[in-house]
Amino acid sequence: MNQLPTKDQIRQWIAENPGQGAKRDIAKAFNIKGAGRIELKRILRELEDEGGVVKTRRTFREAGSLPPVTLLAVLPPDEAGDLFLKPLEWTGEDEPPRILFIAKKGDPALGAGDRILARLAKVDLDDYAYEARLIRQLGSNPARVLGVFRAEAEGGRIVPIDKGADKEWRVGREDTGGAKDGELVEAEHTGPKRLGLPRARITARLGDPMGPRAVSLIAIHQHGIPDQFPDAVVAEADRALPAPLDGREDLRDLPLVTIDPSDARDHDDAVFAEADTDAANPGGHIVWVAIADVAYYVRPGSKLDREARKRGNSTYFPDRVVPMLPDTLSGDLCSLHEGVDRPCIAVRMKLDAGGAKIGHRFVRGLMRSAASLHYGEVQAAVDGRPTERTAPLMERVIAPLYAAYEATKTARAVRQPLELDLPERKIVLSDEGKVLSVDFRDRLDAHKLIEEFMILANVAAAEELTRLKKPLLFRVHEEPSVDKMDALREVAEASGFTLAKGQVLKTAHLNRLLSQAQGTEFDELLNISTLRSMTQAYYHPQNFGHFGLALRSYAHFTSPIRRYSDLIVHRALIAGHAWGDDGLSAGDIEALEETAKQISDAERRSMAAERDTTDRYLAAYLSDRVGAEFAGRISGVQRFGVFVKLDETGADGLIPIRELGREFFHYDQDAQILTGADTGQTIGIGQRVTVRLAEATPVTGGLVLELLTLEGSALAQGHGQKRRGYAPRKPGKFAPRDAKIKRKVERKRR
Template sequence: MTGSVDRDPLRTLLLETVIAAHQPLSLSELETAADSGGFDSTMVRKRLQGLCESGILAALRGQRYGRTRDLDLIIGRVDAHVDGYGFVLPDDGSTDLYLSPRQMRRVLHDDRVLARVRRIDGQGRREGVIVDLLGCSTSTILGYFQSDGAGGFVTPQDERIAQEIHVKAGDQGGARNGQLVVAELTGHPFSGRHVVARITEIVGAQSGPGLVTEIAIRKHQLPWQWPDAVAEELAQIAAQGAEAAGQAHADLSDLPFVTIDGSDARDFDDAVFAQREKGGYRLFVAIADVSHFVKPGSVLDRCAVERGNSAYFPDRVIPMLPEVLSTDLCSLRPHKRRLAVVCEMVLDDRGGVISWRFTESVICSKLRLTYAAVGAYIDNAGSASSAGWPVVVRQSLDTLIEIYQLLAVARKCHGGVNFEFPQARIEYADDGTIEALSVEARNEATRLIEECMLVANVCAARTLNEHLSEAIYRIHEAPALEDVTDLRRILSGFGLKLRGGSAPTAADFAGVVSQAQAKTRAQVTDTLQVLMLRAMKQARYAAQPQPHFALGFAHYTHFTSPIRRYPDLMVHRLLKVVIGLSTGPTGCEKPGTCAEVADHCSVTDRRAEEATREVLGLLKAQFMRRYIGEEFDGLISGVTAFGVFVQLPQFLVDGLVHISELGDDYFHFDPERLQLTGERSGQRIALGDPLRVQVAGVRPDLGQIDFQPVGRQAGGRGLRAGRKSRKSAASVQDNDRPKPGTRGAGAGKRRAKKRQGAR
């Protein structure tokens, strides 16, 4: 019998020692055991790190190590609830672990922890205890300061943090009672002592215009301040000038480029121009040449990658780049010579791309047009407002309209799906208070620019894929079978059918949208689109090309918005190297760097989206205070065990009708179809049902709106809302324009029974 050779005897020795002990062992105990085999301390630490990273061992406090399986340990993130309890959301995707209020006093929301299952109840639900703190979620807390004569304490603005934050004498930072402050933690509750902090910033009073945004910026830890070194770099760039071009820059300033953006846009990333040619078209998409000014490794570059993207709030923008660049030197302002990277495409008479090339160019936008003006031009086949536009601009627009229509048809044939939602728009008075809440619908001009950006992004992605083993791509994976199955159950309640078997394509989803538009009201179609969106995965950045499911592209990237997205800036640098326009560094020379940037920017993208969505929700609640007691016709947009959410179409706000307000009946919640059925009446309440409501109350600090039903009860066909999701139309479709917006989309099922009944 031939014996086998242990390829890693130290690893085996450490594992056997821990298993034999039946309890966690200290580092010194493991070093002693390894010393007998001739292994030194450095080797022991390296093997232990590998065993912990693989999940076989768990590193505990006091430099102790135990086998994860023996300890029944779970690694995950804490999800706190405002009522004091919480959950551990396991990294491995297994069932949540309930944490009692006593356990929650030892941790903060979003901490990473090592937990152990304490007991399992008769229904298989797990309750746990915290074994160790693996990572703190935050180093700062936002809250309201109150002096106690010596020091004071901070009451967290985030109600999921139940602990009071103690401030020692001398650490108040000049804060006065009631002021909103930022406190830097100097002690964590896991140690068994009070949470201690020192005040590092005074944000302001408890109320006032702009405070909601200020809170969100700090709560989501969005970088918003520029280091002093940025001013020096900006001065050097300003001295260089906005049009300081090298010999490689082609002069395209005579071409009638125009920008088409929202009426309140200040940073102009892109300009377009098109002309007819024999047998087809020539389309030019000019994108601001940010990479000419922001060099890898510079202070500006480090700030840009930290931010990852610009964050667009209703009342302000947190730009990825300082305004000197984003709204001036890099921005394609009208009648200003500006540097651009131009994607020049030759299209056939069906909108197919025959060839393309990228060039460094100098352009001069001839007009700054808006979606509204161009939309009117398209709808009216030329409108009075266009009378002052140069003839060459109108000729280019006519050609762009033809190209847009061809591109849209071609993409639909190739299998893309468009989810279109109206957007809520906050309008402010001069004093900074909310004046109105309106609804903005997309128009043909928005779609025209989107199609132009999409085709340029595809050309960029194909170029990168042909020449580089690693780059930056935007990918969107196909939905999971479980989510598709759930969605089909929902759609069947509306007489809609999702084709494609276990692997439906984007074209199959587009077919459902068409069915819904033909069979249901516009508001119901919007709700159904939200449900389809939730069934899909989130789009993300990656270093390797993969298909983009929703758009129907084999390869896709973000090239067209380098002023506001760092991945686009990286793509510009990589393209310049590929096409021989640059020999300088890209920031991706080291293998794996593109993957790191892609992962980081996926996180910052979601961070900004969550922050802006939260602000919009809070501002909607503020706005609805003026309507308390008034009645509106709404549409049920979400169904839960504790009631239904109703959307008011004229404002795009969602409010809760608690289950106790639905009538003198006992309503059963169907978690499969997400509908409520009255035990005595048999009344069924489902998504899409109309319901007249009265605004009963508002919690602006939480973004909550409470409704009461008026008149007849809700009732209709059943429909499941699907899992609660933070996805937005932009995160899945990547339509590139308009700049990021959000809207609420109802509510779905909770992750565990203990969460039901909590808002």
């Protein structure tokens, strides 16, 4: 037997011969044969344990280096437009080396997130360590999972946090990324799809899933919401300076005020109202709505603009906000803070005595907020409890605002927008992120006042841009489908109410139905059912109207700090009035339909993340009360079970179908009803129930309930055994067939 090489010799040979790291390659290089191969295997194992080499499948390579052919992910282009890559299989303790992509003629265009197989060449440069040349482009979006890592001897597994996930993921020892048992991790699918658990590689460790404020972090990662601004975007925001008065109308003497929630993170709209002194408009009002001029700071095509478009909107959680714009802008230069000069785009609207808008005029101005108020203190002032802050504003500011609002009630009654009455939950957290209480937000006149004035301003913006023949993004809400209306009609009739058929549907017809149910036991049922019958609103360059608000033309104008759609409308107004060079660009116009789809999708993503976060907080809040009884109402019916909304918190829990009794249930999808095959017992939306909380899983947000009573009585029982999924087959019944299948499988394996 030849003398075995030392560890240093083996390590040096592997480093000098990348791509030839298989054990047989090493044995051939050192002329190791026979029993010497067993010793070589032992040396290689020791080198791997010491961290001198890294084993990937059947090959070895120098620790801290990359193989000559490897999988890479494309990073966003840098300021110079160069594409850098990151290795997908990096096991070093330090940061992975920088890899520059060298494109050759005929290579496909690559974008951030694409995955490629590339050949690497090591270079001795300060800026990067490898150059990569494309072998082939791979699928750019591997399946991803967010879950809790459970360590095992050969790696571990990931238990997904998604309530709908029914499979765990297997993680090899080399793919754990150093994750510890019980950590929240993000991983991606690796390898070909085959039978058994999917294999995954951990790409990010996110800490303790039950830690303070981990709930919103889970939603951010699960839904892919960008929560870190690139350095270049932050730098661009930091260079911004306050806007001057030049070219603007001076509105600083107008006592505009902001009215927001007490915990508002930004202020992007301010209002003022006064009686109209025009004799031609007796009893009329003038209402000003001033909106932060974000377009001045976020120019078309800039880094800020590209990032804002990608995000689409700000996303709000009980413990944090993921803003559309960096804090320099969203929390400072664009926010209409009290007593400081801020650029704005404002609309002066003329209302008649009945609250109908009879004229408007847009200006680009400079304003100074007279006060930053919150809804509660404004409402208290109107109700006769003014404070030191609100008392001086009563006569000049607050009273005229409410007078104008009272007038708009008349116009609203004529217009008849959809009047749903669904309480909004408010989750109160401690400083450590623990749920202290779950309340329902008060719906004050102060809220309705701001809402009505914002709607008026949005209508004015849509009408103004239509008049100027400028492209814009409309807020579209199409009328519900015939099928959904038929389903709502069935629910209404089963509850003893009527929704007329065979006429052009108007919101007034739905309001009449809701009015019939108001104050009855079916009040909440009809509100939920009506909401579910609605289509989802979206953005589009064409105007298809807004059914829910009963408006022919509607555009979002009032929140450009937190919605990209509003920024597009602001740019269109700037271009239409020739207010500057920061208006709607040719690129904006060309991409308008694509932008509409992108921000509509981003809005749905944020809504889903916010809803999931609320579910998880509620599950955490109720986890200490497993076994307790709750009153509630059935809010949904599916083939697999019944959803119940609990009265106390508004949380939704599931009663699995197996827990509903000793009989089979027929599912009527259209009527949303389960009917017992033996007893004829019907279970449907809106019925009152008493339930026991069986499970509360904070990491998924899942609540499992047991049904105690339905409409005050115990559930009728059928004649069969209690349903618990599929009944097990009798032993031996299929034994001959199973044995035959087993023999076939064994022959194939051989």
